[in-house]
Amino acid sequence: MLILVLALLLVPAAMTSRAGEVLTNQTVVEMVQLHLADEIVVRKIETSLCQFDTTPQALAQLQAAGVPATVIGAMLSAGSPAASTASAPAAAAAAPAARTPEFGLLLGNGYRSMAATPVSSESSRRKKWIPIYGSYAGTETFFFIKGVHAATVTGPRPVFVTTIEPSRMRLVHLGVRDDEERYVVFAKGRSDREIAVTAEPSSAGAYHLSPSQALEPGEYAWLVTPSAPQSGQSVLAVALAAQIGGMWTSGYDFSVQ
Numbered sequence: 001m002l003i004l005v006l007a008l009l010l011v012p013a014a015m016t017s018r019a020g021e022v023l024t025n026q027t028v029v030e031m032v033q034l035h036l037a038d039e040i041v042v043r044k045i046e047t048s049l050c051q052f053d054t055t056p057q058a059l060a061q062l063q064a065a066g067v068p069a070t071v072i073g074a075m076l077s078a079g080s081p082a083a084s085t086a087s088a089p090a091a092a093a094a095a096p097a098a099r100t101p102e103f104g105l106l107l108g109n110g111y112r113s114m115a116a117t118p119v120s121s122e123s124s125r126r127k128k129w130i131p132i133y134g135s136y137a138g139t140e141t142f143f144f145i146k147g148v149h150a151a152t153v154t155g156p157r158p159v160f161v162t163t164i165e166p167s168r169m170r171l172v173h174l175g176v177r178d179d180e181e182r183y184v185v186f187a188k189g190r191s192d193r194e195i196a197v198t199a200e201p202s203s204a205g206a207y208h209l210s211p212s213q214a215l216e217p218g219e220y221a222w223l224v225t226p227s228a229p230q231s232g233q234s235v236l237a238v239a240l241a242a243q244i245g246g247m248w249t250s251g252y253d254f255s256v257q
Contacts, residue, residue, distance in 0.1 A: 022049045022108055025058060028075060029065045042074040049110035050078040103222070103252045105152060106159040106208065114152055114160075116250045119223060120144045140187045143248055145221055148176050150253040156214040158254065163206050164224060166199035171211060174219040174253070182219050182253070195220070215256045223248035 021027075023045060031041045052058075052075045062072055101113035122142045162169075173193040174182035184193050196212040209222075225248060 022051050022110055024051055025053050025062060025075075028052075028067060028071060029062070032065070032067050032071065038068050038070050041071050045071070045074045045078055049107060049112070050075070051109060052078060101161070102164060103160065103162045105154060105254070106161050111161050112152070114252045114254070116224070117145055117221075117253055119221075119248050119251045121248070140185050143184050143186065143223065144177075145174065145182045145251060145253055146180075148179055148182060148219070150219060150221075150255045152252075152254040153257055154254055156216070156256055158210065158215070158256070160209045160222070160252075161202060161206055162209060166197075166207055166209060168225040169197075169209070170223045170248070171195040171197050171209075172221055172223060173216075174221055176219065182221070184221070184223075217256050219253065219255055221251040221253040223251045 028041065028045070031044065054076055059072060062075075063069075101111065103116070104111040104113045120143070122144070124140050124142060171194065172184040172191060173195060174184055175193070176182050184191055195215070198210050198212050200208045202208045
């Protein structure tokens with residue numbers, strides 16, 4: 001048991017592991033040489049981005065290096081983009097579009113899928129009590145996301161991949177209220193916390209989205225407009241609501257450090 005614990009502590013130092021790493025044949029060999037249990041190596045393969053060479057020659061090299069059959073089997077199950085490209089160019093060209101998530105963080109040659117988080121909204125005329133606004137104060141819409149920190153953490157220049165039409169998305173810098181939730185305020189479809197973005201077509205049906213400039217540390221979210229009317233709504237109602245900033249019911253949040 002002591003050996004296993006020491007081996008687990010040595011993995012990050014020996015392999016300079018970090019979030020978003022891509023496992024290769026060499027990475028697996030190094031884990032085996034660290035005498036990690038087969039179950040640990042298999043689990044690492046199942047929960048990581050992988051770029052394995054599974055040609056017959058590469059498999060023979062893995063076996064010669066002492067990689068157990070159970071680990072090699074997990075590598076085969078994880079797939080091999082490089083081998084697919086070499087053996088079937090047409091199929092490989094179509095594969096990225098099929099595997100592209102609805103929304104994810106781009107990491108080298110792969111990506112990490114991000115789950116959508118619910119966005120609630122609340123209308124307010126808080127400025128009507130301020131003398132310079134008075135009765136002329138317009139309605140503001142507050143959008144809230146639970147929690148004060150996103151699960152996904154990035155650097156100042158993240159790139160995202162998505163199959164969502166970019167015109168349906170807005171990138172915003174979130175404020176934090178009472179250490180319970182994050183928020184952003186829109187009035188007449190505008191917010192002083194909105195971030196300019198760049199959208200470029202990627203593989204078939206996908207896009208790469210990125211902020212036009214480096215982001216400051218803090219909390220951010222991509223707000224998404226529904227692609228179809230919800231129950232009891234007309235297409236016109238959805239379009240109008242999107243224009244005034246009142247139709248974002250979900251989003252993808254992240255933190256910048």
